Amino acid sequence: xxLTVNGAPRELxxxxxxxxxxxxxxxxxxxxxxxxxxxxxxxxxxxxxxxxQAVEVLTxxxxx
Amino acid sequence: MSDDPFVIAGVEFPSRLILGTGGAPSMRVVxxxxxxxxxxxxxxxxxxxxxxxxGSLIDVLERRGVRILPNTAGCRTAQExxxxxxxxxxxxxxxxxxxxxxxxxxxxxPDAVELLDAAETLVAQGFTVxxxxxxxxxxxxxxxxxxxxxxxxxxxxxxxxxxxxxPHNIELxxxxxxxxxxxxxxxxxxxxxxxxxxxxxxAVLLASSVTxxxxxxxxxxxxxxxxTAGRLARLxxxxxxxxxxxxxxxxxxxxxx
Numbered sequence: 001x002x003l004t005v006n007g008a009p010r011e012l013x014x015x016x017x018x019x020x021x022x023x024x025x026x027x028x029x030x031x032x033x034x035x036x037x038x039x040x041x042x043x044x045x046x047x048x049x050x051x052x053q054a055v056e057v058l059t060x061x062x063x064x
Numbered sequence: 065m066s067d068d069p070f071v072i073a074g075v076e077f078p079s080r081l082i083l084g085t086g087g088a089p090s091m092r093v094v095x096x097x098x099x100x101x102x103x104x105x106x107x108x109x110x111x112x113x114x115x116x117x118x119g120s121l122i123d124v125l126e127r128r129g130v131r132i133l134p135n136t137a138g139c140r141t142a143q144e145x146x147x148x149x150x151x152x153x154x155x156x157x158x159x160x161x162x163x164x165x166x167x168x169x170x171x172x173x174p175d176a177v178e179l180l181d182a183a184e185t186l187v188a189q190g191f192t193v194x195x196x197x198x199x200x201x202x203x204x205x206x207x208x209x210x211x212x213x214x215x216x217x218x219x220x221x222x223x224x225x226x227x228x229x230x231p232h233n234i235e236l237x238x239x240x241x242x243x244x245x246x247x248x249x250x251x252x253x254x255x256x257x258x259x260x261x262x263x264x265x266x267a268v269l270l271a272s273s274v275t276x277x278x279x280x281x282x283x284x285x286x287x288x289x290x291x292t293a294g295r296l297a298r299l300x301x302x303x304x305x306x307x308x309x310x311x312x313x314x315x316x317x318x319x320x321x
Binding site: 060 | 084107108121137156
């Protein structure tokens with residue numbers, strides 16, 4: 001299935017969870033939203049992604 | 065405990081200088097300016113993670129023991145700002161947020177309508193909201209009424225270094241504020257920070273004036289001293305301004321020469 005992750009197209013296996021997509025991310029300091037809605041980290045494992053969804057993955061960077 | 069405590073939402077801070085981490089050329093400089101400034105709270109922005117993103121910013125801030133204040137920089141609408149605050153809360157485990165909703169890239173001036181809308185929504189969601197606002201006493205009042213725990217008026221546009229363009233408005237905001245007033249944006253050098261404190265601000269939030277100085281750590285030391293000096297001067301009570309001179313030497317007892 002095709003999704004968008006941080007603005008870039010991504011091809012993923014069907015029924016991939018958010019936890020699977022983000023398994024290489026650090027254990028803290030990262031948050032994700034799917035189609036604009038925040039998904040708490042505790043729900044990543046059970047969150048199944050669907051065709052066409054837009055995933056945003058954010059972290060803290062330097063800023064005023 | 066200090067005899068002149070600086071408290072936001074029940075949390076006491078040992079420094080009245082809040083440091084933005086934006087603009088520093090390296091993580092080493094971030095570390096140096098935190099140490100030199102003695103700050104107890106630093107702002108961060110929330111951005112898309114990239115393969116090159118290092119996790120070291122949070123590590124540096126935690127090692128220095130400073131509180132992390134995420135901002136909503138770059139957001140143009142209340143909805144964007146609220147979602148960014150929600151993501152920051154999730155990523156950083158804090159419900160504190162420096163709320164920024166700006167109107168355009170050229171001025172980076174707050175959009176008053178979107179700002180107030182976002183503030184009301186975030187307060188209702190349980191966030192501890194510190195809004196970056198215009199130097200507008202009426203908007204500052206409305207933000208307090210909305211439940212913000214501080215108001216953070218600009219001295220001049222973000223990154224401009226123009227100092228405090230309307231000191232009278234800052235005084236008006238301070239005069240009626242029931243929450244800490246934090247001068248946020250526009251500081252160019254140490255004397256601007258001192259003036260903010262002399263006008264009665266509870267604290268100063270600055271980034272570029274330190275992080276983009278030729279010698280960032282030295283400027284961090286300078287602005288920290290200025291914040292302390294300005295606060296002491298405010299508490300000491302300055303003399304009124306006069307149109308004419310007033311001799312400080314005795315006018316009696318002059319010899320006839």
